[in-house]
Amino acid sequence: MSDFLARLAAIVGPQHLLTNDIDTAPYTLDWRRRYQGVPLAVARPGSTAKVSEVVKLCRAHKVAIVPQGGNTSTCGAATPDGSGRQLVLALRRLNAIRHVDTDNNALTVEAGVTLLEAQQAAEAAGRLFPLSLASQGTCQIGGNLSTNAGGVAVLRYGTMRELTLGLEAVLPDGRVLNQLQGLRKDTTGLDLKQLFIGAEGQLGLITAATLKLYPLPSAHATAxxxxxxxxxxxxxxxRLRHRFGDRLTAFEVMDASCQQVLRRHHPSLMPFSAPWLILIELSDGGDPAPLNDALVEWLSVQTMADGVVSQNETERRKLWTLREEISESQRKDGPSIKHDIAVPTSALPRLVRDCAADLDQAFPGVRIVAFGHAGDGNLHYNVSYTRPGNADLFDDEDAVNAIVYDHVYRLGGTLAAEHGVGQLKKDWLARYKDPLALELMRTIKAALDPDGLMNPGKWL
Incomplete structure (x- = not known):
């Protein structure tokens, strides 16, 4: 193994091969602090060509690779196991903005570019890259693609599948697939980029992408x-969709428990109190005043418990800060059994009502913190209390998951809407996913990665 490490150092540079525990520590623990791994080493290549060389070397030595971006996974998808035999391949040094094509509304970036950097590159060119997540200052484009990230603007712009025109990826044998063309129409066979989007690094390593851009909105109305x-x-x-069409950009909800968590950790930011809060945002070009007036007019004839419409950008950002602080506030509040679920939007009320009733029957007094992207049916449905003292929360995890996922799949939903599967949900996926669909996915995995070296121990 010393020969392998020496050759690896020669490829990435000695300063970019981390082997001691202090240097590798930031790469071994997942964001939620549930999964702790022990890597063989951490390699930080600086180009697609170097990634290709590393993959070829790993294949020759039968060393498994765990790709890692910003390490913001909530399900252990980017964490090595405890064997000390898996190489963490950190992609942050692939951080070039390769090309901005304003005439084609396209942006080509490398996988290690953070989401915020991609947004800023688009904005500097007078365009919008609409993916928006609370972790956007840390998460990287490669990770966003590998989990098919969604975020708060899916209602209007779609997930990363819809936002991606082309990909560059290093295959498990080290060859580089270059399909970075910024085309919106191409019927020359299979759309191969879709194999890698959402695959969590198990079919190859995404090293660059060409992303869709949109006109930069000049008007927002937020309530x-x-x-x-x-x-x-x-x-x-x-009714908002009927009135405003695709100007309805975001529609987020927060239940009462979610509001309590925010109030506990951000009392000055959280003046609201209602059974459910809705964060509504419209966006458009032109003068913001007519859009704001139209939203105020629509709201004026609705029945509501509480409400405010932002009057300027500062007020708008305060409203969005509340939404973006939920996950971190909940982490400060203590552990929770997290569910990143989605059902058809028409089924959300039934899910919320029936699932809560069954959980309360199994665990009297259970506390559920529910929030998320109701506009696309995606709810972050987290259980943070099952028994007095909360000491045995994760002892109840399997029972809680079974109740939640049974309801989700009964309603035609999914257990992984935008966070991926990783280590956390792989056994549950085997229980609920259509067996033929799993068989086909494993067939593709075996064809591309016959040695099983790409991010093993995750959902495939």
């Missing part, structure tokens, strides 16, 4: 409104 129940929220969603 935080309280309503009595989730049924009312979904009714509002449908």
């Amino acid at each position: 935080m409104v309280g309503v009595d129940d989730i049924e009312t929220a979904i009714d509002w969603l449908n």
Whole structure:
């Protein structure tokens, strides 16, 4: 193994091969602090060509690779196991903005570019890259692609699948697939980029992508409104879509427990209190005043428990800060059994009502913190209390998951909407995923990665 490490150092540079525990520590623990690994080493290549050389070397020595971007995974997808035999391949040094094509509304970036850097590159060119996540200052484009990230603007712009025109990827044998063309139409066979989007690094390593850009909105209208129940929220969603069309960019919800968590950790930012809060945002070109007036006019004839419409960019950012601080506030609040679930939006009220009733029957007094992207049916449905003292929370995890996922799949939903599967949900995926679909995915995995060296121990 010393020969392998020496050859690896020659490829990436000695300063970019980390082997001691102090240097590798930031790469071995997942964001939620649930998974702790022991890597053989951490390699930080600086180009696609170097990634290719590393992969070829690993294949020759039968060394497994765990790709890692910003290490913001909530399901252990980028964490090595405890064997000390897996190489963490950190991609942050692949951080070039390769090309901005404003005429084609396209942006080509490398996988280690953070989401915020991609947004800023687009904005500097007078364009919008619309993916928006709370972790955007840390998460990287490669990771966003590998989990098919969604975020708060999916309602209008779609997930990373819809936002990607082309990919560059290093295959498990080290060859480089270059399909970075910025085309919106191409019927020359299979759309191969879709194999790698959402695959969590198990079919190859994404090293660059060509992403869709949009006109930069000059007008926003943003409101935080309280309503009595989730049924009312979904009714509002449908009527807002009818009134404003694709100008409805975001529609987020927060239940009462979620508001309590925010109030505990951000009392000055959280003046609202309602059974459910809705964060609504419209966006468009032109003068913001007519858009804001139209939203105020629509809201003026609705029944609501509480509400405010932002009057300037500072107020708008305060409303979004509340939404973006939920995950970190919940982490400070203590452990929780997290679910990144999605059902058809029409089924959200039934899910919320029936699942809570079954959980409360199994665990009297259970506390559920629910929030998320109701506009696309994606709810972050987290259980943070099952028994007095909360000491046995994770002892109840399997029972809680079974209740939640049974309801989700009964309603035609999924257990992984935008965070991926990773280590956390792989056994549950085997239980709920269509067996033929799993068989086909494993067939593709075996064809591309016959040695099983690409991010092993995850959902495939």
